Amino acid sequence: MSKSNFTRRGLLKTSAVTGAGLALPTIFTAQSAHAFTNEPTGGTVTLGFNVPQTGPYADEGADELRAYQLAVEHLNGGGDGGMMNTFSSKALQGNGILGKKVEFVTGDTQTKSDAARASAKSMIEKDGAIMITGGSSSGVAVAVQALCQEAGVIFMAGLTHSNDTTGKDRKANGFRHFFNSYMSGAALAPVLANAYGKDRKAYHLTADYNWGYTTEEAVKASTEAMGWETVATVKTPLTQTDFSSYIAPVLQSGADTLVLNHYGGNMVNSLTNAVQFGLRDKQVNGKDFQIIVPLYSRLMAKGAGANVKGIFGSANWHWSLTDEGSKAFVKSFGTKYGFPPSQAAHTTYVQTLLYADACERAGSFAPCAVAEALEDFEFDGLGNGKTLYRGADHQCFKDVLVVKGKENPTSEFDLLEIVEVTPVEQVTYAPDHPQMGGAEATLGSCNNGA
Amino acid sequence: MLGLEKKDFQLLLVVAGLTLLAPFILNPFPESSGMAQFNAGYPDLMQRFVIFGIFAIGFNILFGLTGYLSFGHAAFLGIGSYGAIWMMKLISLNVIPAIFMAIIVAGIFALAVGFITLRRSGIYFSILTLAFAQMSYALAYSVLTPITGGETGLQIKSSDSPLFSNLEEGEIGRANLFGMDMRASFELNIGDWLFTFNAGYYIAAIAMLASFYLAIRIFRSPFGMMLRAIKSNQTRMSYTGLNPRPHTLAAFVISGMYAGLAGGLMVAMDTQVGPERMFWTASGEVVLMTILGGVGTLIGPVLGAGAIKYMENILSKINKDVLHEWFAFLPDGLEDLLVTIIYPFIGKGWHLTLGILFMLVVIYLPGGLVEGGQRIARALRGKKANDEDGPKASTEPAE
Amino acid sequence: MGILEVKDVGKRFGGLQALSDVNLSVKENSVHAIIGPNGAGKSTLLNCLVGKLIPDTGSVMFDGQSVLGRTPHEINQMGISRVFQTPEIFGDLSVMENMMIPCFAKRDGAFSLQAIANMFSEKDVVERAESMLEDMNMADKRHMHAASMSRGDKRRLEIGMCLAQEPRLLLLDEPTAGMARADTNNTIDLLKQISDERDITIAIIEHDMHVVFSLAQRITVLAQGTPLVEDDPENIKGHPKVREAYLGETA
């Protein structure tokens, strides 16, 4: 049997009393040997990658995991270094984090908050993970973020787009690089007004849960500010697979634009159904009927196939970006895996680097020190241009992409094209914005745990 | 002893021993060995073992004794959880009132659902319970968001200040038992082994032992006999002047309260509730646990719950790198081959292993894991199955 | 005035008039047989008495109280026990448990929360069940799995279970159907013994004339859903109407 250093306990062993017999029992409390939860004491540090490996988002989870592995490789000095070369902060040396080799454990969130928390807890309790990251839905992100807050570890959110994650459910130990519903609305509205005019009647179909609500609210608010009228908003069950009965009445309502506040399988099916009904060939109020998908992901675009052609939406990042950081990332990811990374991969890669960098700058793994290093940290070179990790709500502020389904894709990965890069100023909001939980939302105080 | 027959008392002792010594039993491998991956003795998983054990024991009181297959039992667990977390948010962070609240809320809901669904039997009953559970799930996920938190569920926040608590401004309340944090742990380091004794686990374990004891009493009591009589022959039951429905309803409510207890404990151990706890797959899971372990047996459901939770939490965490480490001592070609063969069954493929396990157990061990254990024991004793065992096994629930 | 009074009972299934104008009076502590050819409505009548069916017309009074609209277990609690054509016992339970259940039903009633609380005090019930098993000569079989017994033993157990409730009226639906001669005679002896030793009224539906004439003190003949005659056994034997009904059927 080969030796494994996978667990914290393995690390503990090195400092444990050697020789036979019963060691003295130790009780871990805040006052005892460890200053914070899972303080690494050996030569390695363990990160916990908690991604969906089963269930409908398994492919997205697999892509996140690829990016994590790449990030770990780069942090440990392997590969071509990727974005470490373009990152504005030069604290990372390629010798792990604070001189400790980076190791990782993986878990399956199943895109269920219970399972995600169980998996995160096992990483914290069993494997001694010092940071948890990943996830592919806001329900999971909020649940795991709350857990990390309680346990006293840092949570670097993966793909989560709901306002709540850094809005009403924000936590001092949690950080989000991904953009959110508000930003999608703010970025999309001007582009839509430009492309389709200011006199449009919109019909919203909204997934009937938190993310759907925040997205509908954001898109509605920003398009109405441009002069659009919202004809109707209809909630659709999460478990719906056939959306025909929601789409068929759209034309009767007199609307000329359909907004699909759906994600994942819901979006693939609703968009496919909408195109099937021939909505896009219709003329209403003398205008061509249009469909909008506020949040795009490449896997969704792949699932919907040719139906996405020409349809506007927003994205956090896309591999066709030409800044140095993005190019470096696409190159090392593409070289290793043979295809370009998705935005989920990008955000998880960046989150890992940002965490490592914050540890280096703080000179400590202590969650509060890391959090302080991340708060109001300004950086560049990780794609999306100049970025701010805002201290007030732990949300990243950066340029947002407005994308469109490509008319003539050259490969199964080349499905979207960037229409506009919306500058960060346009998507910035106040930390106490009503859509973000208002004045009541608070981070609480950071928790070192133990 | 304790009103139990000798055999049952021995069983209770064995279960108590296993439960209390679980931190040792579940951590058999040294920390630095590759096998440490299979250790399950960390607080969260140990808590889940006993909590789902309670859930399955309760389910078995209904299904194992009366034969009524509820396909919506997770709803009671979920509703119990919601009750418990609201109790913690509003009244007290002490787990005792929260757990009681969970049991009461689940009991009331079970009474209402049981009153309606028990008008039908067989698959019609199953579908009715499924319908209630799915409605609870769908509504909790969507229109009841103000009460349930919707998709993101409910957690205790820094803005929550329960009536009986002295939290500082901005402090996030934690579940406790008269001041003892559920997450407090005592760690024992012996050589290369490390054992964790967690306060929350022991509270849950005591709850499970109490539940298990109560289940034995119910199984062996005349009430349990009545329930088995319902399963055996409802016609004779009615023509003996007994009304089957309230008996079944009582079993249904007891079973729902067990689920509520499990839900309350889940919140006590980990202060978070999400609606997918009530989804039909969660209800299906407890059916699978019970059948996998052995329907109508006392210990079976606990074993089944343990087996499924172990796979979900341990198997799913083994990734390709871990496999490569295990087989690193082999020549490269052989190592890769082994990894390629095993990889589809672990990590993201753990569902596949689960499915295969179900099929194997049902095909070869219709009595579940308990039957497997009995066969092994019999083989060890070198005795052949004598005729007496046959009918007896179904007359008296085996241990 | 008998213990069981059936007045003008009629029951229709779709186009079939199963029972019409059935009048029947069963005297207390007697053995009353109801005979008739197949399809005469014997079982329908029985089902109307125990609450399984509700007659369209007429009334069924037991000891001065109407049984109509009551559920089987309520009627049973009034004091009517039923033995089925194929023995209905709790096959998955042991013989002793089978016997304990009616003892519980007798002690605690149809259902009450009190009964669940009482479940911890079962001593008196156990004693009673044991003595019933003694009475039925089944004490040695007490640990047997009920389903594994012979048909005769099942029948005996079922009758014992009914008697354990101390019913005032025992209804038997072809109790010897499908039995070997020896078992039939045993059953006849058992029923004779019961009727002699206990304060009990027995109503029996039977095909087998040997059984009927060995036991019955009064006989009602049913044909095409209507009672033809009600009389003492010796008068029934040669009654022309009865002959006609039976011969008509066999021809």
Added chain:
Amino acid sequence: MEAIILQILNGLDKGSAYALIALGLTLIFGTLGVVNFAHGALFMIGAFCAVTLSRILTLSHTIIDETKTDFLGNPAKVEVPYVHDIFGVATGDAIIDWAVPLSILFAVPVMMAVGYIMERGLIKHFYTRPHADQILVTFGLAIVLQEVIKYFYGANPIPTPAPQAFTGSFDFGAALGFDPNLIIYPYWRIIYFVFAAVIIGAVFAFLQYTTFGMVVRAGMADRETVGLLGINIDRRFTIMFGLAAAVAGLAGVMYTPINSPNYHMGMDFLVLSFVVVVVGGMGSLPGAVLAGFMLGILESFASMREVLAILPGLNQIIIYLVAILILLTRPRGLMGRKGVMED
């Protein structure tokens, strides 16, 4: 008015999907007495027959196109399907375009084989086992089947469009004299409905008018007696299982253009189709079909925004609510027989 006509159309369409799956489930339950939780998986495998065929048709070899570059700046590899080489580009594209209808021919033998293997290899041994065992073993099988599909095809939905000729929608409104664009319905969904009606009709006719069907119906009513008549009912039941698998598979093939297939689509349909079967009455074929259409139509009406404005969330629970109401008023569903799966 237009809204109601439209939702009836939607309901018929949804209902035909439910009815087709429920019909297969009922065939298996009625003939073999087996509760088949793997039936959803058969539907899913059918859909993946279409995916597989379109993958076969688009099997390609790569050529390096020096004029283009890929995302890393290397010369681009262009995939050329073999059918282009064999039939030329135009015919080749037409064949690929027609992959879904062609899959019907492909799916029938595949599904029959899958059904045959399932019945002989597994289900056969469970005829006399309790329903709980049947549910568990078929559920285990369903998990295994869907994980195998996931292993080969991934978790993401795979777009499988209908032929170009069937895209777009038919304007019922204009045909009926309403304003145009008010009642439109996609051609493929109309085809799906007609297809479902034909299949359902064919199954009924087969059972009603062929000797084989009569024996099977007799077997459904009283298996022992038919066995006593010296008829080898087992062999017929195997064929019935294959037939039910084929019905489920065809339903899956035809469904692929409506929703992109994914590995868990079977599970998504499974619970609903069980509700349909039970509401229709266990073991009743007409009941299953009737309940399928009824629930489809009610679900469509519940999704109208006028209805949701009055009863928010009704669309979330409508099917279950109706199921509860029906089962409470009609103990054995719409057309169930007494004593079937009541204990």
